[in-house]
Each structure stands twice: as C-alpha cells, then as structure tokens.
Amino acid sequence: MGTKQGDHVFYRDLHRDYPRLVRGEGIYLYDADGKRYIDGSSGALVCSLGHGNREIADHLRIQAETLDFVPIARFTHGPQIELAERLARLGSADLPYAYFVSGGSEAVETAIKMARQYHLERGERGRFLVIAREPSYHGNTIACLAAGGHPGRRRNYEPYLMPSPKIRLPHCASCPYNLQYPSCDLHCANVLESEITGAGAENVSCFLFETITGSCGGVIVPPPGYFGRIAEICRRHGVVILADEVMCGAGRTGPFLASSRFESMPDILILGKGITAGYSPLAALLVSERIYRGFEDGSGAFVNNYTFAANPLSCAAACTVLEIVERDGVLDRVIPAGLYLQSRLIQLAGRHPQLGGVVRAAGLMLALDVYRDREKMEPFPAEEKVGEKLARACLDEGLVIYPALLALADGHGDCFLLGPPLTITVAEIDELVARLGRAVARVFPAA
Ligand SMILES: Cc1ncc(COP(=O)(O)O)c(C=O)c1O
Incomplete structure (x- = not known):
C-alpha cells in the first residue's frame, strides 16, 4: 500500500507530486513548507474575494x-x-x-x-x-x-x-x-x-x-x-x-x-x-x-x-x-484592474516570441496563447506538453495559473488563463507579472 504522496487519497494524477496547501490570505496561498504562491487564477476562477476572508x-x-x-x-x-x-x-x-x-x-x-x-x-x-x-x-x-x-x-x-x-x-x-x-x-x-x-x-x-x-x-x-x-x-x-x-x-x-x-x-x-x-x-x-x-x-x-x-x-x-x-463596490475595480493586467501582459509578450501577441481580456478574465510560431499561429505539438511545463515553472516561481486549450478545431494547442481575485491591487499585479516573466524565461530561455 502506498501512494506517491504517501497517503490514502486517490489523486487526479497518480504520478504527480502535489504540494500541500495549509493556508490562504488575500491573493496568497501557503504550502506546508512555508512557500508562498500568488493565486493568479483564483483556483479555477473561483476565489474572487481572495482567501481567508474573516467576514465570510x-x-x-x-x-x-x-x-x-x-x-x-x-x-x-x-x-x-x-x-x-x-x-x-x-x-x-x-x-x-x-x-x-x-x-x-x-x-x-x-x-x-x-x-x-x-x-x-x-x-x-x-x-x-x-x-x-x-x-x-x-x-x-x-x-x-x-x-x-x-x-x-x-x-x-x-x-x-x-x-x-x-x-x-x-x-x-x-x-x-x-x-x-x-x-x-x-x-x-x-x-x-x-x-x-x-x-x-x-x-x-x-x-x-x-x-x-x-x-x-x-x-x-x-x-x-x-x-x-x-x-x-x-x-x-x-x-x-x-x-x-x-x-x-x-x-x-x-x-x-x-x-x-x-x-x-x-x-x-x-x-x-x-x-x-x-x-x-x-x-x-x-x-x-x-x-x-x-x-x-x-x-x-x-x-x-x-x-x-x-x-x-x-x-x-x-x-x-x-x-x-x-x-465594497468590488465590481467597479474589475475592468480597470483587468486593463492594467492586460497592458502588463502585452509588455511581457513583447519580450517572448512564444507568447501570443494578443492578450484576450474581459475584466479580470485573461488569456495568453503559447505558440511555436506566433506569426503563423502554429501551436507546439501536444507531446511537448508546453502548457504543463509553463504551469509547473509558474508553481516553482510561486504563481498559480490555469492551463487552457487554444480554440483550434482539433482541440490541441496551449494557452493559459489568468483570473486573480477581483480584489487584487496594482502592486500585486506587478508582482504577479514579474513571477510569470521569470517562469516564461525558464521555459523559453532567450536564444
Ligand atoms: C464554463 C464552465 N461550465 C461548467 C463548469 C463545470 O463546473 P464544476 O467544475 O463546478 O462542475 C466549468 C468548470 O470549469 C466551466 O468552466
């Protein structure tokens, strides 16, 4: 008996290591080793008011x-x-x-x-x-x-x-x-x-x-x-x-x-x-x-x-x-915060030819495509698992993103979603983009 994690849980992916989260506060999640992650996708675009809200x-x-x-x-x-x-x-x-x-x-x-x-x-x-x-x-x-x-x-x-x-x-x-x-x-x-x-x-x-x-x-x-x-x-x-x-x-x-x-x-x-x-x-x-x-x-x-x-x-x-x-007028902040995050992501994409030049955004729901050839909008082959590599590099940098699929007929190709808590501040957006930049540079080192 024994799972990779050493417990009795039937995990979604039995070959993967799952860091153990113990606490959340605002846009941050903390694991058992004390590592701090920015929840850049609010889980799966869920945690819109951030973590650890006492009132709730x-x-x-x-x-x-x-x-x-x-x-x-x-x-x-x-x-x-x-x-x-x-x-x-x-x-x-x-x-x-x-x-x-x-x-x-x-x-x-x-x-x-x-x-x-x-x-x-x-x-x-x-x-x-x-x-x-x-x-x-x-x-x-x-x-x-x-x-x-x-x-x-x-x-x-x-x-x-x-x-x-x-x-x-x-x-x-x-x-x-x-x-x-x-x-x-x-x-x-x-x-x-x-x-x-x-x-x-x-x-x-x-x-x-x-x-x-x-x-x-x-x-x-x-x-x-x-x-x-x-x-x-x-x-x-x-x-x-x-x-x-x-x-x-x-x-x-x-x-x-x-x-x-x-x-x-x-x-x-x-x-x-x-x-x-x-x-x-x-x-x-x-x-x-x-x-x-x-x-x-x-x-x-x-x-x-x-x-x-x-x-x-x-x-x-x-x-x-x-x-x-x-x-608290939370919804009034969503479009300005989304536009700011979008502008920062466009700057980031400008430095990395593998990131789609267009950052699609609707409020604080944003998507960035990942391409082998951006001009031809040609995705990486599925076997390269580029989306997964990027999501892991983000975790290493202390950032949670949401891997997603490109809108192509055969259902392959990578993009990822960002959807941080609607309460995110400008300074926190800057920190999120900095972590994302470091993760992208790990996966796609400059030639
Ligand atoms: C658009 C949409 N519909 C339905 C669902 C299913 O929701 P749940 O995972 O809560 O069952 C999801 C989940 O991601 C979704 O994104």
Whole structure:
C-alpha cells in the first residue's frame, strides 16, 4: 500500500507530486513548507474575494451553529430566500427566479433537464436535442461532456455521450469559417439556424454556450450582434437559450452577469464558481419568467433533486459574498484592474516570441496563447506538453495559473488563463507579472 504522496487519497494524477496547501490570505496561498504562491487564477476562477476572508468565515460559522442542513424537498430557509432576492437584484430583471444546486456541472445538467421539461409541460414531447458549440467546456458529468466540445475530456466516455450537434465558436481573430467581421454577416451565428432546421426544430430543446469562453478556447468574446442574432434564431424556432456563466459570471468580467455586456439575456443563465468565491460549493440557475410560467401553468413540479442542493451554509456564504461585492463596490475595480493586467501582459509578450501577441481580456478574465510560431499561429505539438511545463515553472516561481486549450478545431494547442481575485491591487499585479516573466524565461530561455 502506498501512494506517491504517501497517503490514502486517490489523486487526479497518480504520478504527480502535489504540494500541500495549509493556508490562504488575500491573493496568497501557503504550502506546508512555508512557500508562498500568488493565486493568479483564483483556483479555477473561483476565489474572487481572495482567501481567508474573516467576514465570510464568521457568517459560515454562525449559519452552521444556527441551521446546518435543510431537506429542501420539504422546507425552505432564510439564506436561500435572501440569496434568490439578491441575485434577482444584482443580476437581470429578465431572470427573476433562482434554482440552487451544488456545482457547475450539476447546474448545467439541471438546465438541460429544465429546458426539456419546459417543452414537455407545453406538450412538445419531441424536443430533446442540445445544440452547443466547439470547442467548449460545460462540466464533467455525462450530459455535460456530451454537450461540451472538449475532445480530451470526452474521449474515454464517447460510448455514453448522447448526440449533440455543434457549431463553431465566434472567434474573429482566427475565424473558423475564414470570414471577416462585419462582412461575414455573423455567419457563425447564422449556422445555428441551419443546424436547427437540419435536425428538425421539433426535436431541438436548447442551445447551450459559454457567454465568454473559458478554459476551452481562452476568453473568446463574441463580436457585437452575435447574441442578438442567436436570440432571434432561437426564439423563431422555440429553442430555449442556456448561457453557461459558471466561469465568466458573478462579476469576473466586470458586470455581475457577462450577458449584460451583450444584446440579449438567455432564458436560463448558469452561475457557479465565484458565486460563493470558493467558501462553499454552490451553483445557481437564474430563470426567466417565461420558463417559470411554463412550469407553473403545467405540472408545477420540476422533476430533479439533489440532497445538498441549496445548502444553507453555501447560500449563507453566497449572501455574504454578494453583500461584500455590493457594499465594497468590488465590481467597479474589475475592468480597470483587468486593463492594467492586460497592458502588463502585452509588455511581457513583447519580450517572448512564444507568447501570443494578443492578450484576450474581459475584466479580470485573461488569456495568453503559447505558440511555436506566433506569426503563423502554429501551436507546439501536444507531446511537448508546453502548457504543463509553463504551469509547473509558474508553481516553482510561486504563481498559480490555469492551463487552457487554444480554440483550434482539433482541440490541441496551449494557452493559459489568468483570473486573480477581483480584489487584487496594482502592486500585486506587478508582482504577479514579474513571477510569470521569470517562469516564461525558464521555459523559453532567450536564444
Ligand atoms: C464554463 C464552465 N461550465 C461548467 C463548469 C463545470 O463546473 P464544476 O467544475 O463546478 O462542475 C466549468 C468548470 O470549469 C466551466 O468552466
């Protein structure tokens, strides 16, 4: 008996050494040897208020002492009611209802089921297909993998994956249709219509997308008009619109909802990660009046439940996070801080030809590509594991980054995400970029 780590944990990668973290404070994490890391990616773009926040910890303790668990099939509770009210206020008037679960994958899967049952309530029994985009990532459960377009994560489980037609990402810098915006007339959105009519609109349940693409593509922001066109097409064909904001929502890009940056709101919007800033697991579906009425005027009962859904501790943590976000004006800092980090990264990329010249950014969600040949946008071969090498060099320099995939059709190529806590200061951004610079220089020493 014995693992590489010398304990009983079944780790994600049994061949890897995992430093043991013992403490977090602000943007910093500390391991058992006293080494200090900058959390440059807020974990997986989760810990938006930084680590070790006493106010949130105190509210969690008080909630645990007052009411620890509620069976939500029988009861409701204060933190759930308060959180739904806060989300209705901070989010969008178009999405007044909130349905709570415990994580992003559960939430995406629940949204797929909610769309399907909405159609059933209206007697449209044939609608089941989920049309989505590729590349994309929507979570790791079977339905999420099926809807998602992440070749590496799908591969082992292909036999279980239901059919889910895909359209390509709206990636103007490297248009998958070889067109130019705006003369393309949003071809990348228009193809959704052919996909729906090809499958038969009477079979299509929903269209699922990341409002701003995260780990599978790296901060791809659609061009103006894209979401307006998507909404027109979906409405014309009775298709429910599902926006996955598990990564880009909860203030990560500046506004509380990333969809507020664009022309239209979806029918269901999914939040996760940053909603509790990592202090407890929670995700939420924000739901439109139309979808809600579909259930209310029908059976009234959404057939879906999880034991830990709407957990009072998690809801209390999220309420405190949103209280801090509103009270301290946290979101007002996001775009200026993101622009400053972007400008520093552009300077860094100027010194290293392997880093993409364009730093894609939406608030404090940023992506840098890594290329063997930047001019030709040619990635390193997958066997070279350059993304992994860079992430390790960053850890050696005391920086956590989030390795991601380039938005290429075959799903290979490296980029990485930066998404530090939204509370990061200018001096801390400078320190982050200095550490990143040293890590990049280790992996790509000057010729
Ligand atoms: C866009 C998106 N959707 C869904 C998920 C799945 O969330 P979780 O890992 O909490 O299940 C993720 C996780 O990274 C994500 O980035």
